Each structure stands twice: as structure tokens, then as C-alpha cells.
Amino acid sequence: MIETPRNTVPVPALSEDLAFLDITTEWDLSASYHQWKPSIVVPAPFRPSPEQVRYVITVANQKGGVGKTLTAFELALSLVARGLRVRLIDADPQVASLTLWLPVIYPEGLSEDQRFSLRDVYYDKCTLAEATYPTRYQGLYLVPSFPNLDQVQNERPTGYETCLRWHLRECDDDFDVTIIDSGPSLGALTVSALVAAHDVVVPVQAASGLDVEGAASLYETINTVTTRMNRDLRVAAIFLTDFEKSKLARTIGGEMAKAFPDALIVPSRTCVKIGEAQLEKKALREFAPEATTVLDYDRGAGILIGRAGL
Ligand SMILES: Nc1ncnc2c1ncn2[C@@H]1O[C@H](COP(=O)(O)OP(=O)(O)OP(=O)(O)O)[C@@H](O)[C@H]1O
Numbered sequence: 270m271i272e273t274p275r276n277t278v279p280v281p282a283l284s285e286d287l288a289f290l291d292i293t294t295e296w297d298l299s300a301s302y303h304q305w306k307p308s309i310v311v312p313a314p315f316r317p318s319p320e321q322v323r324y325v326i327t328v329a330n331q332k333g334g335v336g337k338t339l340t341a342f343e344l345a346l347s348l349v350a351r352g353l354r355v356r357l358i359d360a361d362p363q364v365a366s367l368t369l370w371l372p373v374i375y376p377e378g379l380s381e382d383q384r385f386s387l388r389d390v391y392y393d394k395c396t397l398a399e400a401t402y403p404t405r406y407q408g409l410y411l412v413p414s415f416p417n418l419d420q421v422q423n424e425r426p427t428g429y430e431t432c433l434r435w436h437l438r439e440c441d442d443d444f445d446v447t448i449i450d451s452g453p454s455l456g457a458l459t460v461s462a463l464v465a466a467h468d469v470v471v472p473v474q475a476a477s478g479l480d481v482e483g484a485a486s487l488y489e490t491i492n493t494v495t496t497r498m499n500r501d502l503r504v505a506a507i508f509l510t511d512f513e514k515s516k517l518a519r520t521i522g523g524e525m526a527k528a529f530p531d532a533l534i535v536p537s538r539t540c541v542k543i544g545e546a547q548l549e550k551k552a553l554r555e556f557a558p559e560a561t562t563v564l565d566y567d568r569g570a571g572i573l574i575g576r577a578g579l
């Protein structure tokens with residue numbers, strides 16, 4: 270892995286007097302809708318990740334366009350802003366993936382065929398550390414992916430299920446947190462990302478009633494992975510993306526809390542600037558640090574690692 274070059278920028282800290290959501294242990298769904306205020310649910314059984322663990326989070330939902338990449342990126346930056354070293358892994362073979370939004374900085378003089386990506390990790394062409402490159406943000410690194418990652422999905426190389434977990438354990442670099450952004454499928458790549466993780470974070474669109482049903486098949490996959498391959502895996506948080514106060518959003522949040530009673534429920538409020546930020550190849554946290562969406566991810570990330578007040 271290459272050290273951070275000088276041309277990286279610090280992650281902006283957020284002002285303390287911004288419009289953070291309140292925190293509650295459950296939403297009162299019997300309250301009249303007009304009196305009800307959206308808040309972050311931290312259920313009583315929820316426990317943050319232990320600090321000594323090199324924490325691995327997989328962001329997953331087989332539905333496309335629900336905010337997985339945004340969630341992975343913004344959570345990562347919130348953790349970097351708290352002083353942690355964070356590695357993102359782009360486990361999505363689509364062209365329009367995290368690698369496009371957050372280009373890596375290759376060392377000078379490295380020819381194209383010397384550049385590693387996640388595919389090379391699955392085929393044992395390099396270690397995870399060798400495929401980890403700095404990005405424009407100090408303290409944030411990325412394992413990039415290209416459409417040829419599809420080969421893993423189609424060929425399912427021997428041992429693919431445990432490949433990422435093995436590489437993460439073998440890696441002697443000093444990342445505090447690794448966040449894996451998966452693609453819109455429950456195929457080989459997502460399964461191996463779930464096997465590698467301590468926690469799953471699930472973004473669900475707050476404005477789509479269909480997403481609640483879609484969450485059921487994710488639930489089954491997570492259950493299978495938990496039973497057979499990763500007993501300690503848990504669903505740590507549901508992010509309700511594109512969230513605006515509405516009866517539907519409240520109902521979806523309530524349904525998700527029923528399905529995942531130990532998980533955080535975090536509204537990720539709507540923001541119109543996400544597309545512009547992507548075009549500029551900047552995180553929302555840098556492009557629009559005052560956006561309420563950024564605050565929601567900041568608060569959610571803090572609760573996940575037990576540092577909500579920082
Ligand atoms: N909080 C939000 N407010 C407004 N729009 C949002 C929000 N969250 C996500 N979106 C919209 O959803 C789009 C898709 O987000 P993103 O690329 O993160 O989804 P994805 O689940 O990673 O998609 P894919 O499955 O294709 O990888 C964004 O470009 C944005 O327009």
C-alpha cells in the first residue's frame with residue numbers, strides 16, 4: 270500500500286450547531302403523524318463495534334440505486350473525520366461505481382498493467398494491501414474495481430466465498446475500518462463481502478414501498494451467510510435514503526425496525542446535490558457540508574463506533 274501523497278485534502282469537520290436529528294430508542298408509531306418528528310432509532314440492545322477490532326462493514330441491498338455507494342462513501346468520510354484510517358472496497362463491477370466517483374491516486378510511473386484492482390485480489394495476483402490506493406482525501410483509501418470484476422461473479426473462483434475475509438485477516442496494514450460497497454445483486458461478490466464483515470449496513474429507499482419486500486430476500490441471504498459462514502454477522506443499521514417526512518417513510522421505518530429489531534434506523538434526508546457532487550468527483554461532505562444528509566451519516570457513523578458525541 271502506498272502512503273498518502275501530498276496532493277490529498279483533509280476531510281472537512283462539521284459545525285456542531287447544524288440540524289442533527291434527535292436520537293430515540295423507538296419511533297412512536299401511535300403518535301399522530303403531525304406531532305411525529307423523524308429521529309434516529311438506537312434500540313436498547315444495540316452495541317457499537319468494539320474499538321480493538323479492525324472493523325469491517327459491508328453495505329448491501331440487492332436493489333439498485335438505493336444509496337449503497339453514497340452510504341459507504343459518507344460513512345467512511347465521517348470515520349476519517351474522527352481520526353480513523355479507513356479503507357473502502359469497491360465490490361461492484363458496474364462502470365458507474367465508487368471507483369468512478371472516488372478515483373484512486375496511483376503512484377507516479379506505474380504503468381496500467383501494474384495497477385491492481387479487487388479482481389486481482391480474488392485471483393491471488395496481489396494482496397489486499399497492494400490493491401489499496403490513496404484517494405483525494407487524507408486517511409481514506411480505496412481498493413478500486415473495473416467491469417472485469419464481473420469475472421468473479423461469473424466464474425466463482427475456488428474459495429471465492431472466504432477470499433475477502435482471508436485477505437483482510439492476512440493484511441498487516443493498519444486500517445481501523447474497512448467498508449465494502451457491494452453491487453445490486455446477491456451474487457458471489459456480495460456473499461463474499463458478507464462473509465468478510467462484522468456488520469451489514471442496509472440502505473433502503475424511504476419512498477419506495479417495494480423496498481420493504483426486497484429487504485426480505487436480503488434478510489434470507491444474510492441468514493444463510495450467518496448460519497453457514499459467519500456466525501457473528503449482524504445487521505447493524507438501516508439507512509432510510511432519500512428520506513422526507515411522509516406517512517410512507519414512517520411506515521417503512523417501522524417495518525424495517527420490526528424486521529431488524531436490534532439495528533439502528535437512520536433517516537438519510539433527501540439532498541438534491543448528490544448528482545452534482547458525483548459529477549465533480551467530490552464527496553457530499555466536501556461538496557455540500559451543510560446538507561442534512563451529511564449530518565445523518567455523520568451521526569450514524571458515530572453511533573456505529575460508539576462515538577456519537579464526537
Ligand atoms: N439521501 C438521498 N437524497 C436524495 N437522493 C438520494 C439519496 N440517497 C440516494 N439518492 C439517489 O440515489 C442515487 C443512487 O445512489 P447510489 O449510487 O448510492 O445507489 P446504489 O445503491 O449504490 O446504486 P447501485 O445499486 O447501482 O450501485 C443517487 O445518485 C441519488 O440520486
Ligand SMILES: [Mg+2]
Nearest residue numbers: 337338361366
Ligand atoms: Mg453503488
